[in-house]
Amino acid sequence: MDIDRRVFIASLGGTTAVSLLSDEAKADALEEYMSARLNEAANAQAAPAQFPSMAELEAQIETRSTRRGVGNLFTARTGNVKRLDKLPSNPRLVDFFTMRFNNTSNHCLQSATKALRSGMTEEVVLACLLHDVVQEIIKVDHGWWGAQLFEPYISEKAAFAIRYHQALRFYADPANGYEYPDLYRRIFGHDYRPEPYIESTYQMVRKHKWYGEARMVTVNDLYAFDANAQVSLEPFVDIIGRHFKQPKEGLGYDNSPVAHMWRTIERPDAPL
Ligand SMILES: [Fe+2]
Numbered sequence: 189m190d191i192d193r194r195v196f197i198a199s200l201g202g203t204t205a206v207s208l209l210s211d212e213a214k215a216d217a218l219e220e221y222m223s224a225r226l227n228e229a230a231n232a233q234a235a236p237a238q239f240p241s242m243a244e245l246e247a248q249i250e251t252r253s254t255r256r257g258v259g260n261l262f263t264a265r266t267g268n269v270k271r272l273d274k275l276p277s278n279p280r281l282v283d284f285f286t287m288r289f290n291n292t293s294n295h296c297l298q299s300a301t302k303a304l305r306s307g308m309t310e311e312v313v314l315a316c317l318l319h320d321v322v323q324e325i326i327k328v329d330h331g332w333w334g335a336q337l338f339e340p341y342i343s344e345k346a347a348f349a350i351r352y353h354q355a356l357r358f359y360a361d362p363a364n365g366y367e368y369p370d371l372y373r374r375i376f377g378h379d380y381r382p383e384p385y386i387e388s389t390y391q392m393v394r395k396h397k398w399y400g401e402a403r404m405v406t407v408n409d410l411y412a413f414d415a416n417a418q419v420s421l422e423p424f425v426d427i428i429g430r431h432f433k434q435p436k437e438g439l440g441y442d443n444s445p446v447a448h449m450w451r452t453i454e455r456p457d458a459p460l
């Protein structure tokens with residue numbers, strides 16, 4: 189299997205992020221990366237000509253050992269989970285990005301890079317950078333969970349954009365450059381209709397003064413894996429510095445209402 193070294197490094201958050209990894213962690217990351225690419229290749233070959241129905245997806249539930257909403261940190265896509273590197277004391281957002289958001293950082297960096305290149309405000313770029321990383325602990329209602337995780341540290345507007353991108357993604361807005369993605373026909377079923385709470389959230393958000401910010405997260409989201417994307421956390425370090433109130437005690441230790449969520453991300457192997 190050919191590995192594009194630059195793509196692999198980018199998938200880990202860039203050379204700075206890689207330099208922080210132990211040799212063992214690098215080897216593990218490479219193995220995981222190769223497994224994921226192999227699975228993608230296999231899935232692409234086996235891709236059905238038609239999208240599944242909701243009933244077909246429902247029938248898969250009892251074929252799995254974990255539920256679809258389980259966070260990436262708690263389950264391996266293939267094989268077993270890997271040992272995680274120890275975070276520094278007083279861990280910062282960038283430490284979580286490089287050492288814990290391993291399955292979501294590439295996607296979020298691609299989204300934030302797209303937002304940066306298309307001239308979005310720094311708040312929107314930050315929202316794009318953070319919009320899916322909570323999926324490391326939970327995928328169900330990830331907009332709401334994600335906004336909650338970041339709310340003490342970012343502006344109300346950026347948290348709004350993160351919370352509501354989840355509902356808006358089910359509703360096309362061609363005037364603003366957003367079409368309903370095929371990815372969701374595959375994930376949710378071709379006959380999926382959003383639940384009433386999503387519909388009423390959408391109706392509320394579309395009339396809100398910050399609709400544009402939440403909509404731009406969906407516009408800059410990526411709906412297909414781009415193996416050739418070159419991404420790095422580096423262009424976003426200053427934006428994080430300006431818009432993310434890093435607690436001096438470290439994330440998880442500042443007694444905020446969400447400190448336990450950061451500790452859960454730090455040590456997902458703790459049994460109780
Ligand atoms: Fe999302």
Ligand SMILES: [Fe+2]
Nearest residue numbers: 319320409410
């Ligand atoms: Fe996303």
